[in-house]
Amino acid sequence: MTENNACPIDAFQQRLAQLDETALDQARATLVSKWSYAAEVYARACVHCGLCSDSCHYFLIDPSKESVPAYRLKLVTDVFACHQSKSRKISGARELDRNTVDEWIDCLFGRCTLCNRCGLNCSVGINIAQMIRIGRSVLAASRLVPPELQSTVDAAVNTGNNMAISREEWFETIDWLNGELQQEVGDPQACLPLDRAGATILYAVNPREVKFFPLSLLAAAKIFHTAGENWTFSKEYYDVTNYALFSGDDTIGGMLSSRLIETARKLGVRTLVLGECGHGFKATRWDAPEWLGQTPDIEIKSVLEVVEDYIRQGRIRLDPRLNSKRVTLHDPCNLVRNGGIVEQSRAILKAGVSDFVEMIPNRLQNYCCGGGGGQLSMTRYAKRRLAAGKVKADQIAATGAKIVVAPCHNCIDQLSELNRDYKLGVEVKTVCEMVADAIVGTPAS
Amino acid sequence: MDLPRLLVVLSAAFALLVLTIHYFRARRWGVKPVYAKIQGTPRQALIYTFTAGMMPWSKESASKHLPTFIVGIIFHLAVVAAVVTLLAAIFVWTLPSLLKSVLLATLFAGLACGLGLFVKRMVVGYLRAISVPDDFVANLLVNLFMINAAVNLIAGVSTVFFVTAIVLFAYIPFGKIRHCWFFFCSRLLFAEFYGYRGALPPAQQVHHD
Ligand code: SF4
Ligand code: SF4
Numbered sequence: 001m002t003e004n005n006a007c008p009i010d011a012f013q014q015r016l017a018q019l020d021e022t023a024l025d026q027a028r029a030t031l032v033s034k035w036s037y038a039a040e041v042y043a044r045a046c047v048h049c050g051l052c053s054d055s056c057h058y059f060l061i062d063p064s065k066e067s068v069p070a071y072r073l074k075l076v077t078d079v080f081a082c083h084q085s086k087s088r089k090i091s092g093a094r095e096l097d098r099n100t101v102d103e104w105i106d107c108l109f110g111r112c113t114l115c116n117r118c119g120l121n122c123s124v125g126i127n128i129a130q131m132i133r134i135g136r137s138v139l140a141a142s143r144l145v146p147p148e149l150q151s152t153v154d155a156a157v158n159t160g161n162n163m164a165i166s167r168e169e170w171f172e173t174i175d176w177l178n179g180e181l182q183q184e185v186g187d188p189q190a191c192l193p194l195d196r197a198g199a200t201i202l203y204a205v206n207p208r209e210v211k212f213f214p215l216s217l218l219a220a221a222k223i224f225h226t227a228g229e230n231w232t233f234s235k236e237y238y239d240v241t242n243y244a245l246f247s248g249d250d251t252i253g254g255m256l257s258s259r260l261i262e263t264a265r266k267l268g269v270r271t272l273v274l275g276e277c278g279h280g281f282k283a284t285r286w287d288a289p290e291w292l293g294q295t296p297d298i299e300i301k302s303v304l305e306v307v308e309d310y311i312r313q314g315r316i317r318l319d320p321r322l323n324s325k326r327v328t329l330h331d332p333c334n335l336v337r338n339g340g341i342v343e344q345s346r347a348i349l350k351a352g353v354s355d356f357v358e359m360i361p362n363r364l365q366n367y368c369c370g371g372g373g374g375q376l377s378m379t380r381y382a383k384r385r386l387a388a389g390k391v392k393a394d395q396i397a398a399t400g401a402k403i404v405v406a407p408c409h410n411c412i413d414q415l416s417e418l419n420r421d422y423k424l425g426v427e428v429k430t431v432c433e434m435v436a437d438a439i440v441g442t443p444a445s
Numbered sequence: 446m447d448l449p450r451l452l453v454v455l456s457a458a459f460a461l462l463v464l465t466i467h468y469f470r471a472r473r474w475g476v477k478p479v480y481a482k483i484q485g486t487p488r489q490a491l492i493y494t495f496t497a498g499m500m501p502w503s504k505e506s507a508s509k510h511l512p513t514f515i516v517g518i519i520f521h522l523a524v525v526a527a528v529v530t531l532l533a534a535i536f537v538w539t540l541p542s543l544l545k546s547v548l549l550a551t552l553f554a555g556l557a558c559g560l561g562l563f564v565k566r567m568v569v570g571y572l573r574a575i576s577v578p579d580d581f582v583a584n585l586l587v588n589l590f591m592i593n594a595a596v597n598l599i600a601g602v603s604t605v606f607f608v609t610a611i612v613l614f615a616y617i618p619f620g621k622i623r624h625c626w627f628f629f630c631s632r633l634l635f636a637e638f639y640g641y642r643g644a645l646p647p648a649q650q651v652h653h654d
Contacts, residue, residue: 125635
């Protein structure tokens, strides 16, 4: 959203320039309101050993102090310490002033993907990403989120999806995909249902699929159709993404996720299935209940859990020979490390591809692709993002794979850019696309 | 119990008391209830967090920094050795000579490691950047504690040892050494976060590069 019809970047610069004591006081108050037992423990537990440094892909490319996860953690805890007892000041305290705000924006937004690889490897177990997000929350409350990221959030709030896709465009895409699906499965009744009341599954997707990758929607539709699933899309709220996770705005985050949960309720659907989107999964499955302060009365699952069940139950059958090229898997941080969906993608790919090779390291220890944390939308940090992506590019190159599978459309965007910039010569696909390519029908057929 | 010994015990009790107060004050910031439906095996995640999860093959902070990890372990073992020596000095235990030798060896090794960590903190640029005076003070205090423990074992000098112990205990709650308590709180939160998600314990061991 713009202010006084000014361009968002100008408005952002203006807000920065006009930061006065009152605004800074509000920011300090927000920091205190966001503080929790966990934050306090983490602030007191860090021993400044620096051993988290090379767990961060930013540090591996640029070993400066700003790239050390503990430095970013300290940026937040030092400001908090400044407002606490005197004894804490010996541990380093820092006033929240204009310089600190500048550094917060650059380090907390511009040098972190909130992947928490550092936290997993911290010698003490500090959830550093959670602490960095607290800093982002303070900036969000002060309306100091980089405008490119904020406009993604605003688009989702105002239009129902982060790409501001109109209803007409959504319906047209579905219409076109209906025809494609009927051809693909040879069934004139096949369709991508919209607002089907009483369906078993409500499927939410990344709007990028609608806009740029409709074939990944087709792939999911083919899987559901073949499995005989009673599923539906929503006419209104189908966006699985939730960029408030990255901007740090819990209220908006809760609102965006509750739209999906409410839609499922209204349609009488018991299971909300989240498409291949890492942060969307984490936000809706794990964070939204905390933001909303209640346990959802519907089941929330990743599409990977659903597809793995189909394979195990024999509802779909795959022929791995149909995917004969060497395939490797990228583990999206928010789906795997921070979401707990670790083995499902592997089980699916092992059933559907003939030459699967793991990246090293993998699973929880996999490196971030570099596109998370809102980096893809914050164009001002694009150079840094692509430089930090070298770690992932090297990982991919070492596998010798021809196809990189990533169950996350954000990761797919970043991986596609890495593919181009680092000349990897790979195809980048979703898990559902691989499955759709290998489907040979149900056992009955 | 004479006055120096009593003061050591009192300073240890003071440290424990202030740490407990810190803990309850930390809880006053609010323990966030978990509303998301839990999956996985949180109990096993908890066990993993304090066992296999601490091993070098489970975390890069150890596997990529094996020398520092080993130095850190020796340093902490030496702290334990110094505490055992302190207990013996307070309660006038006669330690078997073999145990004395083991304690001494551990203390000297720990001292070397402590000084090594001090130097590393001074010379490695990014480490210096995240360091605060407390990091150096805490290191020196612990080193001093270990030196005096060794002197006590060799020459039976207790008074300086007791004074160092009193200063150290009084300092613990206000500096980084408080991690002796908050480490466990942090690891518990770690176990909860990954355990509730079913991400830990890992179904398969990850290969590191
Ligand atoms: S590894 Fe953990 S304890 Fe050590 S500096 Fe990093 S955040 Fe702090
Ligand atoms: S969360 Fe990820 S990007 Fe951010 S500091 Fe940690 S390792 Fe680096």
